[in-house]
Amino acid sequence: MTASSHTLDRVHVAFDDQRVLADAGLVLPATLAQHLGLPQLLDQHVDLGDAPGRANVSAKAMTIVSSVLAGGDCIGDVWAVGFSGAIAHTLSEHWNGSAWTVVATADGNPASSGTNVLRAVAGVSSSDLWTVGSFLDAGGHTLTLVEHLTG
Numbered sequence: 001m002t003a004s005s006h007t008l009d010r011v012h013v014a015f016d017d018q019r020v021l022a023d024a025g026l027v028l029p030a031t032l033a034q035h036l037g038l039p040q041l042l043d044q045h046v047d048l049g050d051a052p053g054r055a056n057v058s059a060k061a062m063t064i065v066s067s068v069l070a071g072g073d074c075i076g077d078v079w080a081v082g083f084s085g086a087i088a089h090t091l092s093e094h095w096n097g098s099a100w101t102v103v104a105t106a107d108g109n110p111a112s113s114g115t116n117v118l119r120a121v122a123g124v125s126s127s128d129l130w131t132v133g134s135f136l137d138a139g140g141h142t143l144t145l146v147e148h149l150t151g
Helices: 019-024 027-036 038-045 055-070
Strands: 077-086 089-095 102-104 118-125 128-136 142-150
Touching: 027 038, 038 055, 077 128, 089 128, 089 142, 102 142, 118 142
Parallel strands: 089 118
Antiparallel strands: 077 089, 077 118, 089 102, 118 128, 128 142
């Protein structure tokens, strides 16, 4: 049995939709699935052969389960945000059902040797999204970063 590198001890939960707690409650099903060994069962019994995207079957399956519990209705339009690089720059990526594409975002302070991070994304469509995060100004103060992605 392969041990998962993803443990609930390292999970930071942030909810941007009230339904996640009231309607779905993702923490309980995720905890139950992990304690029952669902990720290990998926890794042992699901073989996608040489198909593209065959790596990390259990992580991808658990993401789909969580999406369904949170009210998601498709897996062909997904957004992820964060940061990239040793000197953190904002990062936004879009999954169209077959490939990830990096979508341009602005750093709060492009000249900063500090951190520019996007932490959450929400929207009503793929062409109307808001991201939030933070950046360090020239004085080393953490400031809020909000971006509106359109198009």
